[in-house]
Amino acid sequence: MCVAIPMKIQELRENNLCVAEIGGVSREISLMLLPDARVDDYVIVHAGFAIEKLDEKEALATIDLFRELDESLRMDETDHE
Amino acid sequence: MLKYLQEYRSPKDALRLQEKIRRLPLNGRRITLMEVCGSHTMAIHKFGIRELLPETVRLISGPGCPVCVTGMEYIDTALALAAQQGVIMATFGDMVKVPGSRSSLQLARSEGCDVRVVYSTLDALKLARENPARPVVFLAIGFETTAPTIAASLLEARRQSITNYSVLVAHKTMPPAMRALAADPGIGVQGYICPAHVSAVIGWKAYDFLPQEFGVACAVTGFEPLDILQGVYLLLRQVIRDEPRVDNEYSRVVSPDGNPAALDMLKEVFEPCDGNWRGVGMIPGSGLTLRSSWREYDATRRFAVECPPAQEPPGCICGDILKGRRDPVHCRLFGTVCTPEHPVGACMVSAEGTCAAWYKYR
Numbered sequence A: 001m002c003v004a005i006p007m008k009i010q011e012l013r014e015n016n017l018c019v020a021e022i023g024g025v026s027r028e029i030s031l032m033l034l035p036d037a038r039v040d041d042y043v044i045v046h047a048g049f050a051i052e053k054l055d056e057k058e059a060l061a062t063i064d065l066f067r068e069l070d071e072s073l074r075m076d077e078t079d080h081e
Numbered sequence B: 001m002l003k004y005l006q007e008y009r010s011p012k013d014a015l016r017l018q019e020k021i022r023r024l025p026l027n028g029r030r031i032t033l034m035e036v037c038g039s040h041t042m043a044i045h046k047f048g049i050r051e052l053l054p055e056t057v058r059l060i061s062g063p064g065c066p067v068c069v070t071g072m073e074y075i076d077t078a079l080a081l082a083a084q085q086g087v088i089m090a091t092f093g094d095m096v097k098v099p100g101s102r103s104s105l106q107l108a109r110s111e112g113c114d115v116r117v118v119y120s121t122l123d124a125l126k127l128a129r130e131n132p133a134r135p136v137v138f139l140a141i142g143f144e145t146t147a148p149t150i151a152a153s154l155l156e157a158r159r160q161s162i163t164n165y166s167v168l169v170a171h172k173t174m175p176p177a178m179r180a181l182a183a184d185p186g187i188g189v190q191g192y193i194c195p196a197h198v199s200a201v202i203g204w205k206a207y208d209f210l211p212q213e214f215g216v217a218c219a220v221t222g223f224e225p226l227d228i229l230q231g232v233y234l235l236l237r238q239v240i241r242d243e244p245r246v247d248n249e250y251s252r253v254v255s256p257d258g259n260p261a262a263l264d265m266l267k268e269v270f271e272p273c274d275g276n277w278r279g280v281g282m283i284p285g286s287g288l289t290l291r292s293s294w295r296e297y298d299a300t301r302r303f304a305v306e307c308p309p310a311q312e313p314p315g316c317i318c319g320d321i322l323k324g325r326r327d328p329v330h331c332r333l334f335g336t337v338c339t340p341e342h343p344v345g346a347c348m349v350s351a352e353g354t355c356a357a358w359y360k361y362r
């Protein structure tokens, strides 16, 4: 029941509503909890409400962290050789 | 951008992270980590995370499924309300099958009660608008992720002067439950995988007291397999270094202070109260109740319903399972008498329940 999915905002509507899309499926979502969201933002949607933005920079930085791990591992591996 | 999210499932990187974890100097130390979010429980089983970890690292599940921790007396009250003349009972889907002491909403529906599954509280409000002559009661359960959506619906109800909408509230908040479990020596949690979307609302600073007062390691992580592995890595590193803190692996969504608009709405509509967690018992300050200025929307005030004391099903050990003390396989009803089609206890009902996750991925 806590399921929350990332969706992309396509269009803002009246009354704090917007249309958001994922995988070709669109639906109306409330922005009452995230009033400053804009078109093209990725947001986390839970039970019909956007609850937070998905920050692209941070998403990439976290992947970089995995990559950094790769490099330190590779270093370890050369150590062992 | 969502294509980047694929990379959070890269099997190659998962193996590398696994190797990184295996190289940590655990020296045979037994370490118990607890996840307190039902979606983490499901992801851990689905991706087989347990099997990737060293044998001495134990992952246990806490009371992270909102449906599972909802007291049986609540279900009994919901059933009594659904049976009132003209009532439309609106609920999230996973409440429908939960057995109360004597029946379930699903059974009640087959007996003629009007029970509607909605995706959002705004859909429930729409039902109220479209059926002005009938009372619509919404089952308001869930943690800090969900509670703001109920608060928002009440604000909308008042703004639109919708008077036939009310809620039966049993919201719970996570940090007080994590405090109670951290303080329980019988469990011995050394690190928490903190909930992802609860944290989106309350912010990761809400867990600062856990390392500070209890020396318990904390990491907020997302739901992808690499998120969880990285979270476990961060937790183990904290334990090994004996430097407990709150690491935030899920920084793409979670900020230090959370979502201010959602927190404001929570505060406007609700105030803390003691919360009764099914199987765990009363935890001080772990519930939310309507503030006095919002009590007119309290379903129990609009209808006089009385229920005999709730009866837990005999043989079910949900209580121990919700505290991470025992695993579902230790329940003699598991998989035989109790299955997702015919759940006996709450942990089997919701897909996020620990028993259901074990059953599905066994």
Ligand code: SF4
Pocket: B315, B316, B317, B318, B321, B328, B331, B332, B333, B334, B335, B338, B339, B343, B344, B345, B346, B347, B348, B349, B355
């Ligand atoms: S298997 Fe069923 S009866 Fe046993 S603890 Fe889990 S929910 Fe309760």
